[in-house]
Every structure is written in structure tokens, then in C-alpha cells.
Amino acid sequence: MEIGFLGLGIMGKAMAVNLLRHGFKVTVWNRTLSKCEELAAEGASIGETPAAVIKKCKYTIAMLSDPSAALSVVFDKDGVLEVICDGKGYIDMSTVDPDTSLKISEAIEHKGGYFLEAPVSGSKKPAEDGQLVILAAGKKELYEEIIPAFDVLGKKSFYLGQVGNGAKMKLVVNMIMGSMMNAFSEGLCLADRSGLNCQTLLDVLDLGGIANPMFKMKGPTMLQSSYSPAFPLKHQQKDMRLALALGDENAVSMPVAAAANEAFKKARSLGLGDLDFSAVYEAVKVAEGSASGTK
Numbered sequence: 001m002e003i004g005f006l007g008l009g010i011m012g013k014a015m016a017v018n019l020l021r022h023g024f025k026v027t028v029w030n031r032t033l034s035k036c037e038e039l040a041a042e043g044a045s046i047g048e049t050p051a052a053v054i055k056k057c058k059y060t061i062a063m064l065s066d067p068s069a070a071l072s073v074v075f076d077k078d079g080v081l082e083v084i085c086d087g088k089g090y091i092d093m094s095t096v097d098p099d100t101s102l103k104i105s106e107a108i109e110h111k112g113g114y115f116l117e118a119p120v121s122g123s124k125k126p127a128e129d130g131q132l133v134i135l136a137a138g139k140k141e142l143y144e145e146i147i148p149a150f151d152v153l154g155k156k157s158f159y160l161g162q163v164g165n166g167a168k169m170k171l172v173v174n175m176i177m178g179s180m181m182n183a184f185s186e187g188l189c190l191a192d193r194s195g196l197n198c199q200t201l202l203d204v205l206d207l208g209g210i211a212n213p214m215f216k217m218k219g220p221t222m223l224q225s226s227y228s229p230a231f232p233l234k235h236q237q238k239d240m241r242l243a244l245a246l247g248d249e250n251a252v253s254m255p256v257a258a259a260a261n262e263a264f265k266k267a268r269s270l271g272l273g274d275l276d277f278s279a280v281y282e283a284v285k286v287a288e289g290s291a292s293g294t295k
């Protein structure tokens with residue numbers, strides 16, 4: 001199967017490499033074209049524009065930062081829409097809002113192409129290991145045809161029905177995750193300020209009913225103020241913002257998520273947007289007066 005891949009950031013690069021290593025022919029494009037070289041060294045072909053990739057491949061996957069990037073790659077000059085046609089499939093795995101997905105879907109189907117949204121749960125390491133959780137929605141036939149690739153990229157795929165449901169599911173999951181990360185950060189601060197050992201707190205948490213992989217993985221690095229990005233904080237804040245907008249539309253009051261969003265915004269204003277989202281801990285520390293340097 002020949003697959004196009006648009007967007008070679010933290011996730012896109014890991015996913016494209018995985019496809020190559022499992023025998024797929026992959027043609028890649030990235031806005032910063034130099035990032036394609038590493039993939040070429042793994043055997044990928046390079047497309048000069050999104051349109052060139054679509055032209056060459058029956059199926060193209062996109063993994064882009066946010067709604068404006070997802071729209072730009074489809075609608076701008078040399079974009080997907082210029083060449084997509086009957087029989088071609090476009091799979092957007094970026095985390096965007098349902099309206100963005102719908103706009104892209106309608107434009108592509110208007111040209112005769114097929115569209116699937118398929119955001120993912122899981123970060124850099126699961127992307128490298130093919131252990132993502134795929135939240136797909138849209139054209140069922142395309143979902144069925146692209147399963148061999150999803151089986152390489154993920155440990156489980158869900159088909160959620162009409163376009164928008166994948167985006168909504170992803171935003172709900174990340175809204176919960178962002179709120180948890182804030183509660184965790186406040187807990188670490190409280191433990192520290194009240195004279196407890198934070199490592200002991202991590203050990204206690206890990207043995208109880210709220211043990212979870214995120215606390216286990218991020219806790220030790222947070223205690224070292226080490227935030228090498230797996231999931232950039234600016235993207236987590238984008239997801240909180242999009243989830244809150246979904247809450248607005250549905251008249252769902254989400255004071256916990258709103259407070260968490262404020263903390264991520266504060267962290268961005270402190271220049272932490274490109275670090276891992278766990279760096280929100282530094283913003284929480286600033287708020288209570290015990291910030292340290294980050295790594």
C-alpha cells in the first residue's frame with residue numbers, strides 16, 4: 001500500500017517511520033521541507049507539496065498541529081483540494097475541532113474524494129511503538145480500507161460514525177487529561193509546601209485507586225523540572241480551548257477544565273509552550289511562589 005504523509009512533527013515523524021518499517025511505501029511532505037530528509041533516509045519518497053503527495057498516493061494521512069494548519073494544507077495553494085479526486089482517500093489524524101473536520105470533509109467529498117478523521121490518543125512513545133488508540137469517524141469504506149495502516153500505527157481503532165465524533169471524543173479525552181495534569185501539579189506543590197516528600201507521594205499514588213500511566217511516567221521528570229516535549233504544552237492548551245468551545249456549544253459547565261485552561265495559558269505566557277505539557281507544573285509553582293528553572 002502506498003501512503004502519503006503530511007506533517008512530520010513529533011507524532012507524524014514517528015508514525016511515518018513506523019509505516020516504512022512495516023513495509024508501506026510512504027511519500028512524505030512537511031512545511032519545513034528539510035525535515036523530510038530523515039524520512040528519506042528511512043526509505044521514504046519526498047513530495048514537494050501536499051498536492052504532489054495526493055497526486056501520487058491513493059491514501060494520504062495528515063498529522064498537523066492545529067485547525068489552522070489542517071485547513072491550510074487542504075485549502076491553500078498547492079494544497080490537497082487542488083488534486084483530490086474520485087477514489088482517493090484523505091485521513092486527517094490531527095487534533096482539531098468538529099467544525100474544522102466537517103469543513104475539510106465536505107470540500108474533499110465535493111471533489112469526489114473520501115474523508116476520515118482519525119485523531120489519536122497516546123503520545124510520542126506509543127507513536128514510535130505502534131500503540132496509539134485511533135478515534136476514527138467518517139467514510140466507513142475508507143476506514144475499512146485503511147485498517148492495515150491503522151493496525152501498524154495503533155493498538156486499537158474505534159469507528160465512531162459521522163465526521164465530528166472522532167474530534168469530539170479526542171477533545172473530551174484531552175480535556176480530562178489536562179485537568180488531571182493540573183490537579184496532579186497542585187498535589188505535588190501541596191505535598192512539597194506542607195513538608196512531604198514528593199517521591200513518596202508518587203509511590204503512594206501508584207499503589208492506590210488513582211494510579212495511572214500519566215502520573216507514573218510524568219511524575220519523576222516533573223520532580224526534576226525536566227520537560228523534553230512528547231506532547232507540547234501549546235497543543236494541550238489548544239485542546240483545552242477547543243474542548244471548552246465544545247462545552248459552550250452544548251451548554252456544559254466545565255469549571256475544572258476552565259481553570260486548567262487558565263493554567264496552561266499562564267504556562268504559555270511564561271514561554272513554556274514548546275515544552276512538554278507537564279511543564280504546567282512550573283506555572284502552578286509560580287502561582288504559589290516556588291518556581292525553579294526548567295530543563
Ligand SMILES: NC(=O)C1=CN([C@@H]2O[C@H](COP(=O)(O)OP(=O)(O)OC[C@H]3O[C@@H](n4cnc5c(N)ncnc54)[C@H](OP(=O)(O)O)[C@@H]3O)[C@@H](O)[C@H]2O)C=CC1
Nearest residue numbers: 007008009010011031032064065069094095123230231235
Ligand atoms: N505529541 C503528542 O503527544 C500528540 C499530539 N497529538 C496531536 O497531533 C498533532 C501533531 O502533534 P505533534 O506532532 O506533537 O506536533 P508538532 O508541533 O511536533 O508538529 C506539528 C506539525 O504541523 C506542521 N504545521 C504547523 N503549522 C503548519 C501550517 N500552517 N502549515 C503546514 N504545516 C504546519 C509542522 O510543520 P513544521 O515542521 O514546518 O513546523 C509539523 O509538521 C496535533 O494536532 C496534536 O495536538 C495527538 C496525540 C498526541
Ligand SMILES: O=CCCC(=O)O
Nearest residue numbers: 095121122123174231
Ligand atoms: O493529544 C495528546 C495525547 C497525549 C497522550 O495521550 O498521552
